Amino acid sequence: MQQSTLLDEIPSLDISDFTSDDNTLKAKFVQDLGAAFNNIGFVCIKNHGLTEELRLKLYDAVQAFFKQTDEIKRKYEFPELHGQRGYIGKGKEKAKGFKVADLKEFYHIGQPQPEGDMPHNIFPTETPDFEVYSLEVYKIFENTGKTLLKAIAIYLGLDENYFEDKVRNGDSILRALHYFPLDPTTVPDGAVRAAAHGDINLITLLMGASAEGLEVLRRDGKWIGITALPDQIVVNVGDMLDRLTNHHLKSTIHRVVNPPREKMNTSRYSIPFFMHPRADMDLTCLESCVDTSHPKMYVDMTAGEFLNERLIELGLKKA
Numbered sequence: 001m002q003q004s005t006l007l008d009e010i011p012s013l014d015i016s017d018f019t020s021d022d023n024t025l026k027a028k029f030v031q032d033l034g035a036a037f038n039n040i041g042f043v044c045i046k047n048h049g050l051t052e053e054l055r056l057k058l059y060d061a062v063q064a065f066f067k068q069t070d071e072i073k074r075k076y077e078f079p080e081l082h083g084q085r086g087y088i089g090k091g092k093e094k095a096k097g098f099k100v101a102d103l104k105e106f107y108h109i110g111q112p113q114p115e116g117d118m119p120h121n122i123f124p125t126e127t128p129d130f131e132v133y134s135l136e137v138y139k140i141f142e143n144t145g146k147t148l149l150k151a152i153a154i155y156l157g158l159d160e161n162y163f164e165d166k167v168r169n170g171d172s173i174l175r176a177l178h179y180f181p182l183d184p185t186t187v188p189d190g191a192v193r194a195a196a197h198g199d200i201n202l203i204t205l206l207m208g209a210s211a212e213g214l215e216v217l218r219r220d221g222k223w224i225g226i227t228a229l230p231d232q233i234v235v236n237v238g239d240m241l242d243r244l245t246n247h248h249l250k251s252t253i254h255r256v257v258n259p260p261r262e263k264m265n266t267s268r269y270s271i272p273f274f275m276h277p278r279a280d281m282d283l284t285c286l287e288s289c290v291d292t293s294h295p296k297m298y299v300d301m302t303a304g305e306f307l308n309e310r311l312i313e314l315g316l317k318k319a
Contacts, residue, residue, distance in 0.1 A: 006218060010226055010234065011036040015144070016047040018151050033148070034155030034249070037237050041252030042216055044232040045148070048205070049140045052230065055207050058137050058176075061129035062269055065107065066178040068126060076107070076122055083316035084173070085110055086122040090180065095195035096313045103182060103193045103258070109134045109174040118171070130176075138174045141205045141273035145172070148203060148235060149275075156245065157288055163277070167202070171276035171307070179213070179268035184261050193268065194256035200310045201238035201274040208232070213268055217253040226254075240277065240306060243298045246289035279304030 013032055017025040036043040065073070076087040083093065085108050091101040112135055114120055123131035149163040156162075179193040193213060206214075208228045215223040216236075228234045242251035259266065281303040290296045301309075311317040 005039060006220055006222075007040050008224065010040065010042045010044050010216070010224075012044040012046065012229075012232065014046050015147060019147065030151045030154045033151050037152070037155075037249040039250075040216065040218065041237040041250040042226065042254075043235050044228055045144075045205075045235050046229075046232045048144050048233045050137065050144075050207060050233065054133065054136060054140075057129065058133040058271065059269055061127055061133050062107075062176040062178070062271065063267075065124055065127045065130050065176070066105065066180075066267075066269075072124075072126060073105070076124055078122070081119050082311050083314075084108060085119045088316070092316065094315050095197040096310070098190075098195045100188055100191045100195075101315070102195055103187070103191050104177055104179050106178065107176040109138055109176070111169055111172065112138060113169055115169050134174055134176065137207075137271070138172075138273070141174070142167075142172060142275070144233075145203060145205055145273070145275040148205075152203075152241070152249070156248075156286065158286075163202075166277040166281045167275065168278070170278050171303070172201070173274045173276065175272050175274065177270040177272070179256065179270070181267055182258060182264040184264050187258070187264075192255065192258050196253050196255040198242075198251040198253055199236065199238035199274060200240065200307060201276045202241045202244075203275045204234075204236050204238055205273040205275065206234040206236075207271050213256045213259065214270075215255055215257055217255075223255075238274070239310075240281075240283055240303055243283045243306070244286060244289075246285040246294055247297055248289045248294070276307070277303045279307070 013029060018029040033043060073087050077089055078086050087107050090105045094101045109121055111118055150160045153160055153162040208230060212227055214226045216226055218224055226234060237249045237251045239251045241249050283303055283306060284300040285296050285298055
């Protein structure tokens with residue numbers, strides 16, 4: 001698949017091809033994953049390790065939390081953590097370059113075994129299942145993410161374990177999102193559930209959402225709707241991997257649009273896992289991704305420096 005091909009849907013791959021003993025299947029998975037990430041930046045993955053039973057249990061726990069009063073939810077909001085753990089209320093995050101906040105509220109679960117100055121997790125006591133199932137999913141997606149990063153490393157001509165020490169006990173975040181019901185007469189002008197944005201991290205793993213709405217911006221400017229099949233997760237390139245590969249692997253702009261008017265009074269729930277490296281990872285463009293046809297696009301910085309810059313842009317941290 002060449003980059004010049006304009007895709008009408010996101011390619012689907014089976015991660016068990018990569019973990020199999022069949023070298024031909026493994027090599028094809030690596031090339032297909034790399035080609036999809038070079039072209040549109042998104043791929044659907046099956047056999048990812050998350051069972052449907054666990055997915056539904058987590059969604060039930062997430063819904064139970066968000067259905068509580070704002071007063072209860074705000075008990076778990078700590079501004080000094082800059083949105084890195086706990087609850088982040090309505091109107092707090094806006095996409096880079098947008099003046100209007102997204103129409104959402106969310107909850108962040110981070111590294112279960114924090115190191116150094118990493119904050120510890122905060123869990124709601126009113127809904128104990130939230131902690132149980134979010135941590136279980138966190139560990140599954142962290143492992144799946146590590147497997148995908150092995151394939152990405154091979155595609156880039158690096159050692160298969162290139163990312164291992166960079167993501168060990170990394171700054172990854174599991175985000176439980178609630179796009180709350182909307183009143184079409186009071187929605188602020190230009191406000192949407194999630195304005196067009198690129199993710200900050202290396203890769204994002206997204207389990208199936210409770211409703212449609214996710215769209216990806218194709219190179220020709222057309223928006224394509226994404227709906228993962230029940231047995232798939234959606235995986236996309238984040239800005240950190242884009243920087244590392246000098247835009248060879250592409251962080252593609254995406255958004256969550258508001259539902260049609262007749263469905264505006266319904267909630268949408270979504271749970272992405274943002275795979276982050278450790279703060280000290282060097283994001284300097286790989287030499288193999290820079291040549292006369294592809295001059296270096298980005299200034300050198302660490303993952304921690306880049307995250308800090310983006311948190312300020314998102315309005316979660318003061319400059």
